[in-house]
Amino acid sequence: xxxxxxxxxxxxxxxxxxxxxxxxxxxxxxxxxxxxxxxxxxxxxxxxxxxxxxxxxxxxxxxxxxxxxxxxxxxxxxxxxxxxxxxxxxxxxxxxxxxxxxxxxxxxxxxxxxxxxxxxxxxxxxxxxxxxxxxxxxxxxxxxxxxxxxxxxxxxxxxxxxxxxxxxx
Ligand SMILES: [Zn+2]
Numbered sequence: 187x188x189x190x191x192x193x194x195x196x197x198x199x200x201x202x203x204x205x206x207x208x209x210x211x212x213x214x215x216x217x218x219x220x221x222x223x224x225x226x227x228x229x230x231x232x233x234x235x236x237x238x239x240x241x242x243x244x245x246x247x248x249x250x251x252x253x254x255x256x257x258x259x260x261x262x263x264x265x266x267x268x269x270x271x272x273x274x275x276x277x278x279x280x281x282x283x284x285x286x287x288x289x290x291x292x293x294x295x296x297x298x299x300x301x302x303x304x305x306x307x308x309x310x311x312x313x314x315x316x317x318x319x320x321x322x323x324x325x326x327x328x329x330x331x332x333x334x335x336x337x338x339x340x341x342x343x344x345x346x347x348x349x350x351x352x353x354x355x
């Protein structure tokens with residue numbers, strides 16, 4: 187199971203790299219966009235605190251169900267295209283990166299989930315669970331923390347290099 191930090195970091199980094207090298211559009215991709223992307227990267231796990239709250243009310247929501255389906259991620263495309271159509275490009279991009287963040291979260295959970303709980307992609311139509319458990323043979327907590335550290339260091343290094351270069355431009 188990727189750590190919360192991995193979800194946020196990876197989403198922010200990929201969206202930031204996309205902004206720097208592909209879109210090159212600082213007006214559509216503001217710092218807000220990056221913040222929202224990071225938030226969206228963790229959004230599916232909102233089912234955990236939501237479950238605590240619902241428990242008080244005698245109800246509940248299962249982890250890795252509703253918020254871990256592709257439908258949940260793709261739902262944000264509707265407002266994205268609507269805002270884009272009305273030329274509210276910056277707000278549209280907020281919703282595009284939300285879809286990306288949610289889908290990336292689901293993909294990471296799918297690849298690395300390791301507590302035998304899996305993801306219910308097709309919830310509520312089917313309770314079939316899917317996961318790959320790619321890191322199962324390794325010492326998970328240490329590996330996960332190590333991967334976080336490596337990702338963070340690589341990104342810091344990239345930012346350092348990039349800003350040094352931009353000093354000369
Ligand atoms: Zn999750």
